[in-house]
Amino acid sequence: MEQSKIIQVTESIFSENERVAKVLRQKFADSGVLVLNLVSSPGSGKTTILERTAADLKSELNMAVIEGDQQTSNDADRIARTGVAAVQINTMAGCHLDAPMVEKALESFDLDNLDVLFIENVGNLVCPAEFDLGEDFRVLALSVTEGEDKPIKYPVMFMSAQAILINKIDLVPILGFNMDECNDYIKRVNSQAKLFELSARSGEGMENWYQWLRQAVRTKKAGKK
Numbered sequence: 091m092e093q094s095k096i097i098q099v100t101e102s103i104f105s106e107n108e109r110v111a112k113v114l115r116q117k118f119a120d121s122g123v124l125v126l127n128l129v130s131s132p133g134s135g136k137t138t139i140l141e142r143t144a145a146d147l148k149s150e151l152n153m154a155v156i157e158g159d160q161q162t163s164n165d166a167d168r169i170a171r172t173g174v175a176a177v178q179i180n181t182m183a184g185c186h187l188d189a190p191m192v193e194k195a196l197e198s199f200d201l202d203n204l205d206v207l208f209i210e211n212v213g214n215l216v217c218p219a220e221f222d223l224g225e226d227f228r229v230l231a232l233s234v235t236e237g238e239d240k241p242i243k244y245p246v247m248f249m250s251a252q253a254i255l256i257n258k259i260d261l262v263p264i265l266g267f268n269m270d271e272c273n274d275y276i277k278r279v280n281s282q283a284k285l286f287e288l289s290a291r292s293g294e295g296m297e298n299w300y301q302w303l304r305q306a307v308r309t310k311k312a313g314k315k
């Protein structure tokens with residue numbers, strides 16, 4: 091394809107995504123459901139964080155999860171085992187979720203009966219940054235196994251997050267991970283994001299994340315029309 095045609099196709103993909111994301115944002119506002127777009131590299135622990143959150147909070151919050159992966163329903167199956175409703179999207183060759191995919195998945199849920207909808211994006215620190223899903227907040231998981239410098243290597247994604255969960259802190263002593271250095275890098279690209287250090291495996295630090303989540307749910311409900 092010529093350069094000009096490639097640019098036209100790319101622009102039309104983005105503008106269609108923006109159009110549908112706007113529709114979704116209005117829908118989420120009308121029903122007062124808090125929507126979080128969970129992004130990270132593959133294997134940072136997004137699903138494990140959601141499994142633990144689902145198990146710990148399902149008696150106080152009505153939650154549902156949209157899972158995005160190229161293939162398999164592994165993640166949706168894991169969430170379903172906690173008793174929280176989950177729908178799997180398979181993007182096949184795609185490296186991110188887009189707003190039309192989310193719109194289709196919403197057919198499975200009654201938004202008016204939900205407090206929180208989590209959207210677990212495809213594991214990728216690059217492409218999902220470009221696609222608005224109509225979410226209230228983008229929550230980025232970074233695991234300590236990935237190294238301290240990911241925030242400055244993938245700044246676009248880190249800049250776009252409102253909350254950053256530094257996961258797998260149970261492994262810090264084994265890895266010799268330098269938390270101060272990582273926090274400095276995060277602050278360099280995004281000084282506004284709320285930071286949490288936690289382990290979805292041991293449960294350490296999860297309560298701080300839950301408090302942020304509860305507050306975000308309250309704020310969203312208060313803003314409901």
Ligand SMILES: Nc1nc2c(ncn2[C@@H]2O[C@H](COP(=O)(O)OP(=O)(O)OP(=O)(O)O)[C@@H](O)[C@H]2O)c(=O)[nH]1
Pocket residue numbers: 130131132133134135136137138139159165212213214257258259260261288289290291292
């Ligand atoms: N030690 C430790 N391992 C963890 C923690 N959280 C997740 N894991 C492990 O990390 C691996 C990947 O976790 P997942 O939850 O599948 O990661 P993910 O981000 O959902 O992965 P994708 O959906 O494939 O991108 C699994 O073996 C988890 O058990 C943690 O806090 N500590």
Ligand SMILES: [Mg+2]
Pocket residue numbers: 136137138165210
């Ligand atoms: Mg996952």
